[in-house]
Amino acid sequence: MATAVVAAAYGGPEVLSVVEAEVPSPGPGEVTIEVRAAGVNPVDYKLYSGAFGSSPDNLPVRLGLEVAGVITEVGPDAAGPSGPLSVGDEVIAYPTQGGYATAVTVPAKVVVPKPRELSWEQASGLLLAGATAVHAVAAAKVSPGDTVLVHGGSGAVGLLAVQLSLAAGAKVVATASERNQTLLREVGAVPVTYGPGLLDRVKQAAPSGVNAAIDAVGTDEAIDVSLALVPEPSRIVSIAAFHRADTGIMLIGNGPGADPGTEIRANAWRQLLPLAASGKLTLLPAKTYPLTEAAQAHTVLSQGHPNGKLALVPAQ
Numbered sequence: 001m002a003t004a005v006v007a008a009a010y011g012g013p014e015v016l017s018v019v020e021a022e023v024p025s026p027g028p029g030e031v032t033i034e035v036r037a038a039g040v041n042p043v044d045y046k047l048y049s050g051a052f053g054s055s056p057d058n059l060p061v062r063l064g065l066e067v068a069g070v071i072t073e074v075g076p077d078a079a080g081p082s083g084p085l086s087v088g089d090e091v092i093a094y095p096t097q098g099g100y101a102t103a104v105t106v107p108a109k110v111v112v113p114k115p116r117e118l119s120w121e122q123a124s125g126l127l128l129a130g131a132t133a134v135h136a137v138a139a140a141k142v143s144p145g146d147t148v149l150v151h152g153g154s155g156a157v158g159l160l161a162v163q164l165s166l167a168a169g170a171k172v173v174a175t176a177s178e179r180n181q182t183l184l185r186e187v188g189a190v191p192v193t194y195g196p197g198l199l200d201r202v203k204q205a206a207p208s209g210v211n212a213a214i215d216a217v218g219t220d221e222a223i224d225v226s227l228a229l230v231p232e233p234s235r236i237v238s239i240a241a242f243h244r245a246d247t248g249i250m251l252i253g254n255g256p257g258a259d260p261g262t263e264i265r266a267n268a269w270r271q272l273l274p275l276a277a278s279g280k281l282t283l284l285p286a287k288t289y290p291l292t293e294a295a296q297a298h299t300v301l302s303q304g305h306p307n308g309k310l311a312l313v314p315a316q
Helices: 042-049 120-124 127-139 156-167 178-187 198-205 220-229 242-247 262-266 269-277 291-302
Strands: 002-007 016-021 030-040 067-074 090-093 103-107 111-113 147-151 171-175 190-192 212-215 236-238 286-290 309-313
Touching: 002 291, 016 291, 030 120, 030 291, 042 291, 067 103, 067 120, 111 269, 120 286, 120 309, 127 156, 127 262, 127 269, 147 156, 147 220, 156 171, 156 178, 156 212, 156 269, 171 198, 178 190, 190 198, 198 220, 212 220, 220 236, 220 242, 236 242, 286 291, 291 309
Parallel strands: 147 171, 147 212, 171 190, 212 236, 286 309
Antiparallel strands: 002 016, 030 067, 030 103, 030 309, 067 090, 090 111
């Protein structure tokens, strides 16, 4: 048996509870992982808030799309993208179902080696945001010599998109609140404050023009400013502005009409893990909560701007 977090109803964090759950033995092509940390993401909250529907047939909802941990059991023919898996391997699994737990059985195809340089908490929060960032940079066709505008540059997806764009040889202008601009300067971006006058501030920061934009916030301001600056709307990529689909921008993710980027997201770990292990990616600090305090973590998450990646840590 495992301890797991479920949403027994739709609503706010108060509907989360901790229950005992069976951990199936791994079948062919599966492994069981003892979870050392589970990443907490905004989509987790949306799954039970009603944002994606509220059918009672889907209750209770098991939460947790990414985990880091140790393999404790291996089914027949269990090989991950990097090769065979064994008991004792330290791994990251994404995407998972029900990762808010002390143990979880997952398909081996979603399991990759955890770099020893990353903590459990860092590893558990990298691949969902990271895969989105890799997809966004690829969809925006970021190339050497480009100037890229990143909206929400100090958030989980935005900060990685900033650094991946810089690594691709682009100059980056990124929006953030004043308190988060030091971080952007440290990684090599030019920070600007969002809000009234943003267009003029970006023009001043990028006098030679802007070639592409990545929007990680979904506001009308972000899209309007991007459309005013980027010559090709198809090089404006948004993970959130689904209400602006009629503008010709590129939408990515799971929303209506969006490019899911299935293959590029599945392989994003090949780019992200070496960069993170070598210290070439600055990761947001991980704020941890015990697994049993998932509701408190989600209260922080639902308020927005947690200033770090949130992780749930089962008691060992």
